[in-house]
Amino acid sequence: MAKKLMKGNEALGEAAIQAGCRYFFGYPITPQNEIPSYLSRKLPEVGGVYLQAESEVAAINMVYGAAGAGARVLTSSSSPGISLKTEGISYIAGAQLPCVIVNIVRGGPGLGGIQPAQSDYFQATKGGGHGDYRLVVLTPSTVQELVDLTMEAFEIADQYRTPVMILGDGIMGQMMEPVEFNPPKKRELPEKTWATTGCEGREPNVTNSLHMAAEDLENHNLNLLAKYKEIAQNETKYESYETGDADIVLVAYGTTARICKTAIAELRKEGLKVGLIRPITVWPYPDKAFEEVMDTAKEFVCIEMSTGQMVEDVRLAVNGRKPVHFYGRTGGVIPSPQEVADKIREIAGGVK
Template sequence: MAEKILMKGNEAIGEAAIVAGCRHYFGYPITPQTELTEYMSRRMPQINGVFLQAESEVAAINMVYGAAGAGARVMTSSSSPGISLKMEGISYIAGAELPSVIVNIVRGGPGLGGIQPAQSDYFQATKGGGHGDYRNIVLAPNSVQEMVDNTILAFDLADKYRNPVMLLGDGALGQMMEPVEFSASDVKPVAKPWAATGLRGRTESNIINSLHLQPEKLELHNIHLQKKYAQVADNEVRYEELYTDDAELVLVAYGITSRIARSAMEKARSEGLKVGMVRPITLWPFPEKPLAVLAQKAAAFLTLELSAGQMLEDVRLAVNGAKPVYFYGRAGGMMPSPKAVYEQISTLFNGKEVNNS
């Protein structure tokens, strides 16, 4: 077993990216993810990698486009307002089908907001965020160890589907320290015959592009992308289920909120309340089918978020009106206590709104 190391979440992401074979990082500092940029500025020169603090978030994401187009494993990171500035570039990257990893350590908004943890970038991450019909694969870790594991997974998924992958964390996960281990990783070079690397034995140069002026060609490209996204949705849904076999009330929470929800759920179960939980790990593709199955036997759902209710819409779509879906959220950087979540659970049971009989 590998030795465990105590690391801050932001720094653990950086080391995991290096383990995954990332040798190019372009970013710009913004709280609460700045430690990741700082970490990469130290580590990249040590491994003959490339670190560049761009003049802006817009510049950083276009550097990602260039490195990804040349076939490199490349990453950028930011926090909410900075990710907003990257959105045009992310749409270009998706349109050009370039594998890349984008980290968002979410802070409260809207606007400049604050620097405390939030989950209010869910819409931005899962519904595209930029212009056009495209999708990001979105991974939502709930621990520093999962930040490591999902960062490595993100690079693999990006190359597998030639698509941007977003790691969606939050200020709490980015700043907390937990023991992590880095398993020995055998990073195998991924063949990228499409990359713009000169002729190199080819008769024609590869061209990386997202501009298709003929509508017929652009429509065909969009059809191709949608087929790819359907393949992702079929093969890459990840989630965790806890105590759902007998659950009358099913909690749905991701990221740091899922840890709070789990504490409240365990207290409720110790008192005889039949509560379970579904934790989406991929926010896109969203675990719709597991929730739809649970909607046939559970009595109700309670969605928990650090937002005004964004994942709530996907839970309601998955449940499809079969059972009531309740919501409890905090916004602006505020986080609920396990006690507060337990009180929400208790209120639903005491109100007899959660009852199979």
């Protein structure tokens, strides 16, 4: 299939359609508005439904309804919009319903700004809403990967009956790159016998997250925990880049990982052995990637567009065995390759 030059947000919308998504419910907010704009034009062409809800709260509850009926459904927003959706996301996770949620991250907290950031990491990976639940969180670093992971997100969601989040940022949503839309890799998925599709000839299905008896709710949470352990075993994704001989290993995801690769190319020309671990799933987190380099790496450096959120997971993965440093810019300021390289030179001066 020929490649096509597309903006990230629009490529994501097209990928969702080709993955079989036929329902979108959302509310406009910068910098993700091209997603609903694209789907408002394209979904009706394939017999789908685009609906701009009156609020983010309404939109996520519409997602609950469509997911409960067994449909492939998408919602997208940006930072404060996701905050408004977190109660509904918790309900969806509690009811074990599959859906895909997109967060094209902007600076915060509060209304913040419209520039790109990675400061929603805690919100995405540590719950966001209430209760013992998890989201599978995918973090693309190219527009092509945005397409591929969006298609895969629907497969993961259906396989495990769980919400999946695509965590991007303003750069990923707005940048244009050549992409190709290969047929999505289909999994052997279970039938949606739980869906609320009418109960003629059978007992009615109920999609619910309410469990009044403490023992019942505990059992429900333990079942969720078992599912999350299975996801962690089967769905963890990462890229190891130039780590084979690296003394210093950078850790970054999404757009920031691209910046780090540019810095690594410059530093290696100077003789510094620097590599990169790029988590593609930030939940489940790729602890295995750190085990693979633990005997050779001397230092780890987490690079983020935040004041330091993923660095906590890096420290957990390293578990005190090697030093972990942090460098970040926040509020919508993007670190340059030169800044990252300068930080690594500073650290390299102390590496023995």
